[in-house]
Amino acid sequence: MSGDHHNTDDTGPAARVKALEAILTEKGLIDAAALDAIVDIYETRVGPRNGARVVAKAWTDSEYRKRLLANATSAVAELGFAGPEGGHLVAVENTDRIHNLVVCTLCSCYPWPVLGLPPVWYKSFAYRSRAVSDPRGVLRDFGLELAPEVEVRVWDSSAEIRYLVIPERPKGTEGMSEDALAGIVTRDSMVGVAKIAAPASRRIDSGRARA
């Protein structure tokens, strides 16, 4: 651990943020209510449930799937998902032969309108540094072992382009409604670090899939 990252009580991040907020509030540039509203939006309203609805619609509506693959930004906007860091969105589709994995090697670019803010591991050096050089190793860390014949495509996000993975629809879900399907689509599957389990084995995992 580098020495300059140690924090004392006075200079720790919590104290620095508090000081910053006090100065900016005094200057009339921010107010507590506006900050609370932003935090509420990103903690509870913008998140992977949005992306799950996009995926479920793509699974059940072939015309929508085509529009999503052709222009994801406008296709997700049809469902009302737009906003900061939505920029130019590209949807990439997993098949039995191709597995897509998304990373941002420089920092933390992520499609906020459909997935919310990125999880801790997505922003970590451990993930960002290895996703490109050793994607299969990273996937194994997530518990996903891909068959050797499956091609792995790694997409490096940037300020200009964000990616959304359309995971494979699991077998045994043929009779499920779009709403029910949206309930089984996980965040990890839309970043490409997981597949979606078939309904029978999914029940054990329902605690994790809930959002």
Added chain:
Amino acid sequence: MSTATKALNNLIEAARLDADHVFSAPWEARAFAIALKLSEAGHFSWDEFRDRLIAEVGASERIRARDGTSDHGEYYEHFLRALERLLDEKGIVL
């Protein structure tokens, strides 16, 4: 198990225990909201902020690569430093 694998496994496990977890501490949420609010109000563009963030993250990684250490999820420390630096450059906090 390599250091990188171990570090990633720890972070994956942390995310599993708390699937909806967006911020690890209240100050992270506050720093994020301050940056977004000021950007939305036009005090700087998000691209300008991202450039500083990339610089902070990159500097930390050069140290880690040199020392062979791995991160512990300190992303928002870089985020805060990037914000402080940008506000300073812009003369917003004097």
